[in-house]
Amino acid sequence: MMTAPDPHVARLRKLDACAVSDTLDKLGLAGCVTGLRSASPGRRIAGRVHTVKLKAGNAPADRPPVHLGAAAIDASGPDDVIVVEQRTGIDAGCWGGILSRGAQHKGVAGVICEGLARDVDEAREIGFPVFCRGYTARTARNRVYEDATDVPVTVGDFTVEPGFYVICDSSAAVFIAPADIARVLDAAEDIVRREGEMTRRLATGESASAVLGANYEYMLKGDD
Numbered sequence: 039m040m041t042a043p044d045p046h047v048a049r050l051r052k053l054d055a056c057a058v059s060d061t062l063d064k065l066g067l068a069g070c071v072t073g074l075r076s077a078s079p080g081r082r083i084a085g086r087v088h089t090v091k092l093k094a095g096n097a098p099a100d101r102p103p104v105h106l107g108a109a110a111i112d113a114s115g116p117d118d119v120i121v122v123e124q125r126t127g128i129d130a131g132c133w134g135g136i137l138s139r140g141a142q143h144k145g146v147a148g149v150i151c152e153g154l155a156r157d158v159d160e161a162r163e164i165g166f167p168v169f170c171r172g173y174t175a176r177t178a179r180n181r182v183y184e185d186a187t188d189v190p191v192t193v194g195d196f197t198v199e200p201g202f203y204v205i206c207d208s209s210a211a212v213f214i215a216p217a218d219i220a221r222v223l224d225a226a227e228d229i230v231r232r233e234g235e236m237t238r239r240l241a242t243g244e245s246a247s248a249v250l251g252a253n254y255e256y257m258l259k260g261d262d
Contacts (some may be wrong), residue, residue: 047117049223050084050205053230058205058212061226069213071194074150074206077158077168082207083148085119089191089200090184092153094126097183106184107137113188116145119204123191124153130181131156131174138166150204150211152193169206 050058059070088110097104110120120141124132133149135157141149148167155161155170156177188200196213198204203214214222239249 044086044117046203046219046223047085049227050203050219051082053084053205053223053226054082055205055207055210055212057226057229057233058214058222059210060229061222062212062214064225064229065218065221067214067218067222069196069215070210071196071213072210073171073194074169074211075172076208077155077170077173078162078165079208081148081167082205083119083167083169084205085117085147085203087121087198087200087202087204087213088114088118089188089198090120090122090132091186091189091191092122092124092126092132092178092182093185094128094182096180104184106178106182107133108140109184109187111137111140111144111146114141114144114146116147119147119206120149121191121193121198121204122149122151122153123193124151124182125192126153126182128181129154129174130176130178132178132182133168133170134177135160138168139164142166148206150193150206152191167206169211 062069090107090110092106114120122132132153133151133155138161142164151170154172154174155168156174158168158173161168191198198213201216203219205212236249
């Protein structure tokens, strides 16, 4: 059965990470994670989070074989983003080309890796957005394994829960708890509206000092 589109995701897709990060600052919320690389600069993704947590070594012998990321792909659809934690320090990919293709077939918006990704050229070639800490050719086999799907994971210094919202572009990944999404969207849309008006005024020839000034500096401090 198809799940109805999430209206919050539709609104989030129209924003960018900087506007949402500014909104978190205004509301006193955490959730902005910087330093990720985009395998396809210029791409932006937004959606609800499914998580994958990896650990070092091989899976316990009494567990059935599991390919990392497969369960998250099976659980995901067009309003979803997969977030993988691979913080072991081991040089091993936590996402690869077949996973990118499988996720793309499900309509998944993209993947965010707190760790290294591989088959990056393949992801770029098929147009599947991958954000990660870096690149590698080393397989996960005999190096890391999937410990669990849809459990809390850590990205940067922020704990991401399954079901959180996220927007990610070349500037940052910004995570939002479901309890906060409505007010974050309202405030972010207002920031975008104000910035759009500033852009319009600059285009008419007004000076940057006149357009920006207090308008920009005080934009996050109140509703004026």
